[in-house]
Amino acid sequence: MxxxxxLISLAVKEAQKSTFYFKLGAIGLYKGQVVSKxxxxxxxxxxxxxxxxRFSFHAEARACIRAKxxxxxxxxxxxxxxxxxxxxxxxxxxxxxxxxxxxVFYIDWLGNIQRLVL
Ligand SMILES: [Zn+2]
Numbered sequence: 001m002x003x004x005x006x007l008i009s010l011a012v013k014e015a016q017k018s019t020f021y022f023k024l025g026a027i028g029l030y031k032g033q034v035v036s037k038x039x040x041x042x043x044x045x046x047x048x049x050x051x052x053x054r055f056s057f058h059a060e061a062r063a064c065i066r067a068k069x070x071x072x073x074x075x076x077x078x079x080x081x082x083x084x085x086x087x088x089x090x091x092x093x094x095x096x097x098x099x100x101x102x103x104v105f106y107i108d109w110l111g112n113i114q115r116l117v118l
Contacts, residue, residue: 002113003074003105007034011076012083014039020056022077024086026063029072036070038062061092064099074105083107093118 007027015025018039028036040059060075073096077086086106088096096104097118104116 002115007074008076008113010034010037011074012078015059015076015078018059023079024059024075024077026059026073026075028063028067028070029074030067030069031071036063036067038066058089058092060088060104061095064096064101067099070099070101072103072105073101076107083111085109087114088116 007029011025011027013025014027014037015023018024018041020040020042022040024040026038027034028038038059039062041057041062043056060073063073063075064070075086075088077084085108087108088104088106093104093116101118104118105113106116108114
């Protein structure tokens with residue numbers, strides 16, 4: 001199963017809200033319904049206490065803490081030329097797992113959607 005294009009564009013829209021050079025956007029799903037949206041924010045964000053990095057709060061982890069229940073995360077990175085690799089870091093993988101995420105869809109180095117099972 002691949003996420004619908006509509007969901008990818010929703011994640012892209014979210015990523016475009018980021019003020020970072022690396023813009024990431026994530027959508028949280030539960031039983032196929034969108035339950036949260038998030039983009040990467042700076043470490044001054046008050047939600048950061050949930051996240052171990054001092055520099056930025058990653059979109060996919062933020063999408064987890066913003067959802068009551070979440071089983072799937074779609075995470076994308078956009079750069080000026082299009083989609084870029086958005087493989088989740090180990091901190092995010094740990095957080096997503098803790099929040100009950102089973103499946104992550106991300107963009108690989110070739111711009112294709114890939115699935116990661118946690
Ligand atoms: Zn991360």
